[in-house]
Amino acid sequence: MKRNGDRPSDQVRSVSRALRLLEEVGASPSALPVKAIARRTGLNLSTTYHLVRTLAYDGYLERQPDGRYSLGASIAHRFHDLLGSLRRRPDRHAVLSHLSATTGRSAYLGRLISGEVVIMDLVEGPQSPYLEDLEVGLSTSAHATAVGKALLKALSRDTRRHYLAENGMRPYTSRTVTNPDELEYELACTTSSQPIKEHGQFRDGVACVAALVHTEESGDQPWAVVVSNRGEAMPDDVTRHTMLAAADLSQTIS
Numbered sequence: 001m002k003r004n005g006d007r008p009s010d011q012v013r014s015v016s017r018a019l020r021l022l023e024e025v026g027a028s029p030s031a032l033p034v035k036a037i038a039r040r041t042g043l044n045l046s047t048t049y050h051l052v053r054t055l056a057y058d059g060y061l062e063r064q065p066d067g068r069y070s071l072g073a074s075i076a077h078r079f080h081d082l083l084g085s086l087r088r089r090p091d092r093h094a095v096l097s098h099l100s101a102t103t104g105r106s107a108y109l110g111r112l113i114s115g116e117v118v119i120m121d122l123v124e125g126p127q128s129p130y131l132e133d134l135e136v137g138l139s140t141s142a143h144a145t146a147v148g149k150a151l152l153k154a155l156s157r158d159t160r161r162h163y164l165a166e167n168g169m170r171p172y173t174s175r176t177v178t179n180p181d182e183l184e185y186e187l188a189c190t191t192s193s194q195p196i197k198e199h200g201q202f203r204d205g206v207a208c209v210a211a212l213v214h215t216e217e218s219g220d221q222p223w224a225v226v227v228s229n230r231g232e233a234m235p236d237d238v239t240r241h242t243m244l245a246a247a248d249l250s251q252t253i254s
Contacts, residue, residue, distance in 0.1 A: 017043060018051050022060060022071070029104050029126035031068035062237045071102050073237065076244045092252045093121055099227065099245040100125040103238045107245070108134055108226045110147040110210075112155075115163060117141070117148045120223075128228040129206055143169045143183055144176045146198040146208035147226040153187050153196065154212055154222035160184075175200045195239050199232055207234045211246035215253045223253055 024040045025032055032040070038048035052069060055061040059074035079098050092109060099107040106128035109121040116139040124130070133140050134147075142148030143164060152160050161180060169178040177183045190196060196210045210226035227242050229235070 017047065018055060021048070021051050022055065025061065025069060026071050026101065031064045031070040033068050037069065070237065073240050073244065076102055076241050092249060095245050095248045095252065096121055096123045099241055103227055103241050105227050105229055105238060108147060109223065109249070110151065110226060111223045112151040112221050115166070117151055127230060129230050131203065131228060141172065141202065142167065144172045144202045146196050146210035147224050149187060149198060150196040150210035150212045150224035151222050153192060172202050173200055173204050177201060195243060197234055206230065207232060209234045209239050209242050211242050213246050213249045213253060215250055223249065225249055
């Protein structure tokens, strides 16, 4: 953390310790157990437990099922507040960078352009596998990817049917949905304000979550943000951060 000026004579040490703790958790590519946090911050274990419980209660840390801790949703909220206080729209790449840093995973921004799902931007994260088909400027599958499904969801049923008939629905894995009616049912199970999740339909052992970026002028060329994760599941906190990023991105695009 950048320090401004001299150390204040009335410095509140507990606040300083809490901020140092958040820095260490945020800098880690994966969630940390309390003992590791104590070791990295140089705090005793008892103090670290007190700080971790307090920060988790207020949403600045997120306790994972295995007892480890990662940054919580309140961090993303404060990022949004900062942008608001500066009275300027967030930069698209800055939002993706924040999403990737907060989740530790790769974040992508996609758009449907002239009937193709095109990756417009990406920031890679250490907890996501490299996906060679999801590179900036490349078009990718709509029916098998979370980003594609979110973009298809924004279209009318007739437009969607035309797209699928024209582009086909080839199987990428044994889980890929290749029947238009099955895809319609899958999309119908979520509203436009809910995230779209995909598990192993595009790549085995990879899960993705995508959120539509709601804009006033997207028309037939909508935008969506997506995060990929190594494994079969998508952590709830990653889904929350993806939804927050979609809300931030709606300000940059509208």
